Amino acid sequence: MPLSIGIVGLPNVGKSTLFTALTEKCVGASNFPFCTIEPNVGIVPVPDGRLDRLAELVHPEKVVPATVEFVDIAGLVAGASRGEGLGNQFLANIRETDAIAEVVRYFSDENVVHVDGRVDPGSDVETIRTELVLADIGTVDRALPRLEKDAKRDRALEAKLALVRRVREWMEEGHRALRMDMTAEERESLRDLHLLTMKPLLYVANVGETGVGRQPEPIDGQVPTAICAKIESEIAELAPAERAEFLEASGMTEPGLDVLVRRAYDLLGLHSFFTAGPKEVRAWTVRKGAKAPEAAGAIHSDFERGFIKAEVISYADYDTLGSEAAAKAAGKLRIEGKDYVVADGDVMHFRFNV
Numbered sequence: 001m002p003l004s005i006g007i008v009g010l011p012n013v014g015k016s017t018l019f020t021a022l023t024e025k026c027v028g029a030s031n032f033p034f035c036t037i038e039p040n041v042g043i044v045p046v047p048d049g050r051l052d053r054l055a056e057l058v059h060p061e062k063v064v065p066a067t068v069e070f071v072d073i074a075g076l077v078a079g080a081s082r083g084e085g086l087g088n089q090f091l092a093n094i095r096e097t098d099a100i101a102e103v104v105r106y107f108s109d110e111n112v113v114h115v116d117g118r119v120d121p122g123s124d125v126e127t128i129r130t131e132l133v134l135a136d137i138g139t140v141d142r143a144l145p146r147l148e149k150d151a152k153r154d155r156a157l158e159a160k161l162a163l164v165r166r167v168r169e170w171m172e173e174g175h176r177a178l179r180m181d182m183t184a185e186e187r188e189s190l191r192d193l194h195l196l197t198m199k200p201l202l203y204v205a206n207v208g209e210t211g212v213g214r215q216p217e218p219i220d221g222q223v224p225t226a227i228c229a230k231i232e233s234e235i236a237e238l239a240p241a242e243r244a245e246f247l248e249a250s251g252m253t254e255p256g257l258d259v260l261v262r263r264a265y266d267l268l269g270l271h272s273f274f275t276a277g278p279k280e281v282r283a284w285t286v287r288k289g290a291k292a293p294e295a296a297g298a299i300h301s302d303f304e305r306g307f308i309k310a311e312v313i314s315y316a317d318y319d320t321l322g323s324e325a326a327a328k329a330a331g332k333l334r335i336e337g338k339d340y341v342v343a344d345g346d347v348m349h350f351r352f353n354v
């Protein structure tokens, strides 16, 4: 399962423009509130220069990047949680995503209608938070009667019931669930509710053509990722060879989308390891702190179950020495066991037995 991210925001803030740029797939971005009326799901490769370098060294038949799945939904408006607009019915499409990217409109363009008639990022963020929190309160209220009934029969569920009531009260005060003081176990026990405000949130400031290169003020203590959705969509349409020139002309060093995908990785505490052989050079996603068997499990559950050892070359060594054989000769190929914590960029081979 690739990492998945739901894109939310008010109507006409540039969600679909961003999504299209991300997926280079047309989803009918247009100047019309609610033009996204079907859920749109797109798979995006994670940009990683190290993968390109490994491919250059190994010359495999195939190069496979890690991927992120983006889900684009219709804009939310004030009252969405009570059924205003179209947004609410689509919230279901992002219940199962790992994180949320909230697009906030910073650009002004009198040809593009703002639902409230003015560009005001602070107030827009507030509206979206309220709607997501209210949607979550709705989810909790639908789950509570069942939980109350079950807790009467099963004392073990009493703690969970108390926790769910506590999180409801917290959200009632307007806070996102994620911000509540909780132990890791408590967090885990709320997982099955799929609360939207429990998900890590990444703010994306759609700064417009004139805002490129300027850093917006933090929102909720987080510096938003600044992009210009319109320029990103133009970059995405170009042939790869023309991109560098266009980027330079627009005063950018790399596409904002690459920064966005990387920040999503960081936010979720993820990094990559590689497998490299003549058939395939491939990037895989794994939690930071994951041990070798878990990394093996990202490839196949059999690899995890039957894990014996991992052969590991760190990326820097592979890069300098240029091949597995050279790394081995230089004593840079390590044999690691099940307690080895995978480092970012490790090039790995797993030995397993099933």
Ligand SMILES: Nc1nc2c(ncn2[C@@H]2O[C@H](COP(=O)(O)OP(=O)(O)OP(=O)(O)O)[C@@H](O)[C@H]2O)c(=O)[nH]1
Residues within 6 Å of the ligand: 009, 010, 011, 012, 013, 014, 015, 016, 017, 018, 028, 029, 030, 031, 032, 033, 034, 035, 036, 073, 074, 075, 076, 107, 108, 109, 112, 206, 207, 208, 209, 228, 229, 230, 231
């Ligand atoms: N000037 C300018 N216009 C933009 C930018 N990004 C998006 N737009 C325009 O804003 C309009 C709405 O963009 P969409 O991407 O469809 O907006 P959305 O958030 O998906 O809207 P809904 O699906 O209705 O919720 C389109 O006409 C876009 O061309 C930008 O960076 N600058």
Ligand SMILES: [Mg+2]
Residues within 6 Å of the ligand: 015, 016, 017, 035, 036, 073, 074, 075
């Ligand atoms: Mg849209």
